Amino acid sequence: MSSVDADWKPLIVGFCCNWCSYAGADLAGIGRMSYPATIRIIRVPCSGRVNPHFVIRAFQKGADGVLVAGCHPGDCHYSTGNFYTRRRYLLMQRLLEYMGIEPARFQVRWISAAEGAKFAQVVTQMTEEIQALGPNKKLRGGCTCNE
Amino acid sequence: MQRMTDNMRKRAGELMAEGKADRFLGWEKGSFWWQSPPVEIKEASQTERLIWDLFCTANLAKYLQQMQSLEGKTGVFVKGCDARGINRLVRDGAIDRDKVYLVGIPCPGMIDPDKVRELVGDGQVTIAPLEDGLSLQGPLGERKVTLDEVALDKCLLCRHPEPLGCDEVLEGKAREPFTGDIYEEVRELEELGSDERYDYWAEELSRCIRCYACRNVCPACNCVKCVFDMDQPNWLDGATNLANNQVYQLIRFMHVAGRCIDCGECERACPMGIPLRKLAAKVDKDVNELFGPFEAGLDPEEKLPLGTFDPNDPDSFE
Amino acid sequence: MKAIAKTALPDLFAALKGRVYVPVREGKGYGFALWQGQDWPADYQNTIVPPKQILFPQTEDLYTFRVEGEDITIDPAAPPEEPSFIFGLRPCDYRAIELLDLVFRQGPYLDASYSKRRDNTFLMVLGCKEGLPTCFCTSFGLEPAFAPGADWNMWDLGEILVVEPGTDKGKELLEGLGLFREATEEEKSQVEKLREEAKATITLHAPTEGITELLQENFDHPLWDEVARKCLECGACTYLCPTCHCYDMQSSSVLGQGRRFRCWDSCMYCNYTLMAGGHNPRPSKRERVRNRFLHKLQYYPENQGEFGCVGCGRCLQHCPVHMDISRFMAQAKEVMAK
Numbered sequence: 001m002s003s004v005d006a007d008w009k010p011l012i013v014g015f016c017c018n019w020c021s022y023a024g025a026d027l028a029g030i031g032r033m034s035y036p037a038t039i040r041i042i043r044v045p046c047s048g049r050v051n052p053h054f055v056i057r058a059f060q061k062g063a064d065g066v067l068v069a070g071c072h073p074g075d076c077h078y079s080t081g082n083f084y085t086r087r088r089y090l091l092m093q094r095l096l097e098y099m100g101i102e103p104a105r106f107q108v109r110w111i112s113a114a115e116g117a118k119f120a121q122v123v124t125q126m127t128e129e130i131q132a133l134g135p136n137k138k139l140r141g142g143c144t145c146n147e
Numbered sequence: 148m149q150r151m152t153d154n155m156r157k158r159a160g161e162l163m164a165e166g167k168a169d170r171f172l173g174w175e176k177g178s179f180w181w182q183s184p185p186v187e188i189k190e191a192s193q194t195e196r197l198i199w200d201l202f203c204t205a206n207l208a209k210y211l212q213q214m215q216s217l218e219g220k221t222g223v224f225v226k227g228c229d230a231r232g233i234n235r236l237v238r239d240g241a242i243d244r245d246k247v248y249l250v251g252i253p254c255p256g257m258i259d260p261d262k263v264r265e266l267v268g269d270g271q272v273t274i275a276p277l278e279d280g281l282s283l284q285g286p287l288g289e290r291k292v293t294l295d296e297v298a299l300d301k302c303l304l305c306r307h308p309e310p311l312g313c314d315e316v317l318e319g320k321a322r323e324p325f326t327g328d329i330y331e332e333v334r335e336l337e338e339l340g341s342d343e344r345y346d347y348w349a350e351e352l353s354r355c356i357r358c359y360a361c362r363n364v365c366p367a368c369n370c371v372k373c374v375f376d377m378d379q380p381n382w383l384d385g386a387t388n389l390a391n392n393q394v395y396q397l398i399r400f401m402h403v404a405g406r407c408i409d410c411g412e413c414e415r416a417c418p419m420g421i422p423l424r425k426l427a428a429k430v431d432k433d434v435n436e437l438f439g440p441f442e443a444g445l446d447p448e449e450k451l452p453l454g455t456f457d458p459n460d461p462d463s464f465e
Numbered sequence: 466m467k468a469i470a471k472t473a474l475p476d477l478f479a480a481l482k483g484r485v486y487v488p489v490r491e492g493k494g495y496g497f498a499l500w501q502g503q504d505w506p507a508d509y510q511n512t513i514v515p516p517k518q519i520l521f522p523q524t525e526d527l528y529t530f531r532v533e534g535e536d537i538t539i540d541p542a543a544p545p546e547e548p549s550f551i552f553g554l555r556p557c558d559y560r561a562i563e564l565l566d567l568v569f570r571q572g573p574y575l576d577a578s579y580s581k582r583r584d585n586t587f588l589m590v591l592g593c594k595e596g597l598p599t600c601f602c603t604s605f606g607l608e609p610a611f612a613p614g615a616d617w618n619m620w621d622l623g624e625i626l627v628v629e630p631g632t633d634k635g636k637e638l639l640e641g642l643g644l645f646r647e648a649t650e651e652e653k654s655q656v657e658k659l660r661e662e663a664k665a666t667i668t669l670h671a672p673t674e675g676i677t678e679l680l681q682e683n684f685d686h687p688l689w690d691e692v693a694r695k696c697l698e699c700g701a702c703t704y705l706c707p708t709c710h711c712y713d714m715q716s717s718s719v720l721g722q723g724r725r726f727r728c729w730d731s732c733m734y735c736n737y738t739l740m741a742g743g744h745n746p747r748p749s750k751r752e753r754v755r756n757r758f759l760h761k762l763q764y765y766p767e768n769q770g771e772f773g774c775v776g777c778g779r780c781l782q783h784c785p786v787h788m789d790i791s792r793f794m795a796q797a798k799e800v801m802a803k
Contacts, residue, residue, distance in 0.1 A: 052401045053374070053382055056394050062720040073462060083456035086464065087438065091404055091453070094433045095426075098337065099393060100345020108464040138345070139390050139397075141717050177787045178669075179598055184787035187694055205786050209697065213750075261493070270598055354492055356514065356523065358731070360699035364785050376736050384717045385728040386524040416785035418513055418701050420492025 010130040012039045012123070013058040014067040017047045019077035020112045021069035027116030035120035036127040039067065046070065047108075048081030052092050055106060059139040065105045065130045067122070072110040082110070101138055104129040148276055151199040151252065154317050155224055158250055160191045168222030168248045172210055174203040180272045181260035185210060197224075201258040201274065201281075204299065206412045208232025208366040211242045221247050226254035227321070228410035230310035231444030232366030235408050238447050241369040251310030253321030256294055256302035263297050266290045294322075301411025301424065304329050311445060329409070330432045332425050348393065354419040355392040357385075361413035361423055367403040367443070374398070396426060404430045405452035408444035437461055466629045466653055467645035474505050474626070477644050483548035483585075486519055488512055497551065509553070510597055511777065515707035516554045517565060520582045523704075527578075527714070529724040542724070544578050549586040553619075556612035557602045557777040559590045561707030563614065567769045568710055587638060589617040589628075593663050599778030601669040601791050607775060610663035620656045627656050671791035672798050673772065680763045683801040684755075692793055693754040695786050700731035702780035702788065703757065708765075708773050711737075732756050758793060 016022040022043050028035065044050055047070025058066045068089060070082040089108045097103050109122050130136075159171040175186035175196045183202040187210075188194055207229050214221050225233060230251060236242045263272060267285025275282045280293040295303060302308075306329070308321040328334075336344060359375070362368045374382050375395065383394055400407075409431060413423040434441055438452045438460065469477060478485045478500045488506055489498040494513045495506065526542035562583075569576035570583065592610030596602070602609055611618055616635030620627045627648050630636040639645065648656075703709040713730040717723055730737060733754070738747045747753050765773030774790060781789050 053398060056397060057382070060390070060394060060719070073460075074458065080456065083458065083460070084453070086460055086462060087453055087456055088401075090437050090461065090463065091430060091433050092401055095397065095400065095430060097341070098333075098344060098426075098429050099348045099397065100341050100343075102341060110464060139393055141384065141386075141388075141390055141394075141719060178781065178789045178792050179787075182787040185695055187691075210694075213694075354496075356704045356729075358699050358701040358704045359734075360697070360701045360785050363697040363699040372735075376734065378736060378739075384715050385713055385730065386715070386717065386726055387728065388524060412785075416699070416701075418493075418705060418783040420494070 008131075008135065009036065010038050010064040010127055010135075011062065012065040012067060012126060012130065013063040014039045014041045014069060014123075015044050015047065015050045015054060016041050016111075017049075017070040017077075017082075018043055018045050020071035020075065021047075021109075021119065023113035024069075024111040024115045024119040027113065028120045029116075031116045033116055033120040035123040038127045038130075039123050046076065046078055046081040047085040048076075048078070050085065052088065055092070056139060059105075059136065060141040062140060064133075064136040065107070065126055067126060068108045069111045069119075069122070070108075072112055075112065102133055104133060105136060148200050151317065151319055152197065155197045155199055155250075155252075156194040158315075158317065159188060159194045159197060159222060159224075162222055162248065162250070163188075163191045163194075167220065169219035170214075170217075171197070171222040171224070172207050172214075173197040173224040174199070174205070176200075177202075180274070181258070181263070199224075199252065201255070201294070202260070204257040204415065206232050206364065206366060206410050208236055209364060211236060211247055212369055215242055215246065219246075222250060223247055224250050224252055225310045225313060226252055227305060227307040227310050228254075228408065228412075230312055231307060231408040232410060234312055234447045234449075235366050235406060235444045236369055238444075238449055238451070239369055239406070244447065249310070249313040249315075251313035251316035253310070253316065253319040254302075254305075254308040255320065256298040256305065256308065256322045258294070258297050259299040266292065266297070299411070299415065301409075301414065304409075304411075306409075306442070307445070312447060330428055332422075333429045333432050336425060336429075349389055351421050352392045352396060353389045355387065355395070355421060356419060357387050357392065357395060358418065360416040360418065361421075362399060364412040364416040365403065366408060366410065366412075367406040368399070370402075374402075396423070400426045400430050403427070405434050405438075405441065405454075406443050407431060466627055466648040466656070467639060468625050468627050468648040468652055469645050471505060471621075471624055471626055473644055475502065477642065478552070480642055480644060481550045481587075483550060484545070485550045485552060486516070487552050497554075500552075510593075511555050511558070511779075513779070513783070514705060515558050515561065515777070515779065516551050517558070517561060517707050517710070519549060519551055520562065520586060521565065521569075521579055521710060521712075524726055524728045525578060527725045527727060530718070530722070532721040544581045544585070547585070549582070550589060551586060552589045553591040554588060555593055555777070556590055556607055556609060556615075557600075557775040558707045559588055559612040559615045560602075560605075560607055560775045561777070562588065564708045564765070564769070564771060564773060564775070565710055567771065571769075587616045587635065589619060590615040591619045591621065592660065594621060594659060594666075595663065596667040596669075597778060597782075599669065599781040600667050601671050601776035601778060603664060603667045603776070604669075604671040604673055604791070605772050605774060605776050608660065608664065609667055610660040620659050622652060622655050622659070625652065627652050629656075669776075669778070669791055671774075671776065671794045673794070676794055676797065677763050677766045679797060679801050680759060683797070686801050688797060688800050689751055689755045692758075692788075692796075693749075693751040696733070696750055696754045696788055697786055698733050698735070698750055698753065699785065700733050701783050701785065703731040703733055704729060705779040705783055707775060707777055707779070708761070732760070758790060761790065762794070 076082045162168045171188040174183040268287035272285040283290045485500040486497040487500045488495040531538045569579040590612040712727045716725040761773040
């Protein structure tokens with residue numbers, strides 16, 4: 001994407017479960033691990049709380065990427081929440097891809113409270129991938145009119 | 148056809164007289180040769196309105212939801228897809244199975260009027276059954292065809308023309324169930340590159356006028372208040388542009404994921420000719436590939452793929 | 466009356482200075498789209514979405530805004546200055562535009578955007594040689610192959626298109642274009658014949674006489690229950706109707722940029738008359754279906770002195786459950802009159 005401003009940085013919306021991934025993000029901070037300041041974290045009680053609407057909404061409102069992060073399967077604070085998350089987003093990821101949305105823009109990761117380094121690494125990697133793709137225009141509302 | 152019509156009229160009358168149904172849902176002849184719209188029969192004297200022909204395409208399942216509040220039982224004539232739609236609604240708790248009486252009709256498949264028009268033109272068209280097919284007569288002349296030559300695509304791919312879970316089934320012959328690959332069109336699209344797929348759907352979905360016909364005919368879309376009818380939060384504004392249309396279809400097909408019975412009504416209802424079945428079938432294909440074989444609407448007790456899980460589900464998320 | 470060979474149509478479209486809309490294959494049928502060198506479609510009957518979408522777009526910006534820090538910039542949106550040409554709309558759709566004029570351009574409130582587009586648009590009507598089985602324009606006093614008042618009336622004589630201007634604007638345009646020759650007497654008589662023959666091809670009739678008065682007296686007739694029961698409450702009929710003109714105004718924004726726009730709305734939708742306090746004066750499908758029919762057959766005649774239906778037949782064709790306004794009218798005549 002040569003037309004993109006060299007200073008451009010992606011905007012990533014991250015839905016993090018309260019019990020694991022949000023704590024993982026905290027740990028990354030406490031451990032002073034560095035990762036790009038591209039992610040805006042929204043804390044949710046469980047990754048199972050993340051409605052497909054939320055993901056789409058983020059894209060509609062200008063996100064360049066969306067991350068859903070939760071406890072590792074089997075470790076859910078509510079026992080089974082993330083098992084449902086997994087099914088839901090396995091499907092949605094494929095549907096988005098089928099409609100031509102780049103897979104890198106929507107990712108799901110399991111990040112425990114002890115995995116501060118993984119959180120930093122996931123954000124870094126996702127940022128690089130989206131940086132390479134450039135700003136997202138697809139699904140974005142607000143400024144486009146068919147006329 | 149005529150024999151089935153006679154049977155329907157007779158059975159509807161009998162069941163209403165016996166008190167097994169207080170009203171009946173079926174089809175009547177519409178204003179034109181290609182139309183056999185739904186009809187509600189309120190008393191035995193009206194059963195003459197009922198008909199059975201190759202245009203009884205409309206899925207009647209959807210009407211039962213609005214009839215739930217009525218006293219007594221509603222009798223319904225059901226094809227394979229109607230029956231699956233009703234199983235779907237029963238499974239979702241949207242209707243009470245005890246308040247409906249299902250009379251099954253083995254379905255031969257329905258006609259696509261456009262295919263007939265292509266062969267014999269529009270206007271005065273008559274379609275007469277032959278021993279081994281149909282005789283079509285129209286402004287462009289006469290043609291002898293098999294039903295499959297003019298059947299709706301969705302009927303050609305139908306895996307369950309025989310109605311399931313009925314209280315009784317009228318005598319008749321259903322078409323052969325389709326046993327081939329129902330995902331062929333999906334595979335073709337999947338093989339394209341990401342940008343080509345985007346362009347394909349951009350072209351198709353930019354036509355969407357958001358009339359919501361696809362949603363309103365869908366027996367899996369049974370929410371009392373749809374998210375797209377909500378003002379607060381307003382998930383999707385009223386602007387029809389590509390992004391909004393994509394969002395609408397994405398969310399709708401996520402909502403019916405694992406619940407779509409593949410009746411193809413969305414695609415038939417769409418005035419803009421958007422190939423919606425290719426989206427429905429994609430989700431269905433993935434449900435089957437990821438979570439094991441599953442067909443929605445076969446059993447009113449079924450476990451829904453997105454309402455359950457297996458700890459050993461595939462996991463590509465790391 | 467002038468004539469042009471159909472093979473010269475691309476030259477004509479290229480000579481028209483502005484946006485030229487022609488029927489283009491779209492999905493299962495046709496839609497009006499900008500001419501980009503396409504051939505004239507041979508089997509075109511009418512478009513699925515009526516040409517009202519050009520004068521009254523489904524989504525239309527009213528203004529756009531941008532927020533930067535403390536600064537807010539608002540830019541009013543305006544319809545394009547350049548003229549538009551709708552080439553090949555049908556007489557029913559032309560009549561529908563006249564009916565939209567009554568709503569948008571009459572009385573104390575003038576719809577600025579619609580008016581501007583309307584003033585800037587040439588309507589070039591193509592007469593129908595043959596109606597579809599769903600056509601019932603003659604029931605509303607229309608002629609299938611002639612639209613009085615249109616800028617141009619055109620007739621397709623096979624190889625030749627014959628044109629007759631109906632307004633000063635249309636006349637001026639036609640005379641300014643060097644592509645036409647005078648129509649021969651033979652061609653003129655062919656046009657007369659086509660007009661006569663087209664009338665006979667409209668086989669569907671809707672009883673209009675006295676229907677307004679009948680409906681006025683039967684607001685609560687049980688027939689409404691029966692009619693409404695079948696409806697699925699989608700908006701296909703209203704969005705495809707050439708005279709439906711309801712809209713909503715909404716806004717949306719992304720990262721500090723946004724717009725206020727208007728978009729089509731449908732009286733068939735459950736939140737159409739929903740009020741802020743939660744009250745809905747049309748609480749159920751019965752009231753909503755009734756409104757759609759009454760608007761065409763009673764309110765329009767009461768308010769504008771004309772029927773709000775032109776008999777284009779789109780709602781008959783595209784309704785997923787085949788609701789049929791012509792059949793309803795016949796039914797009303799039969800049942801309500803008792």
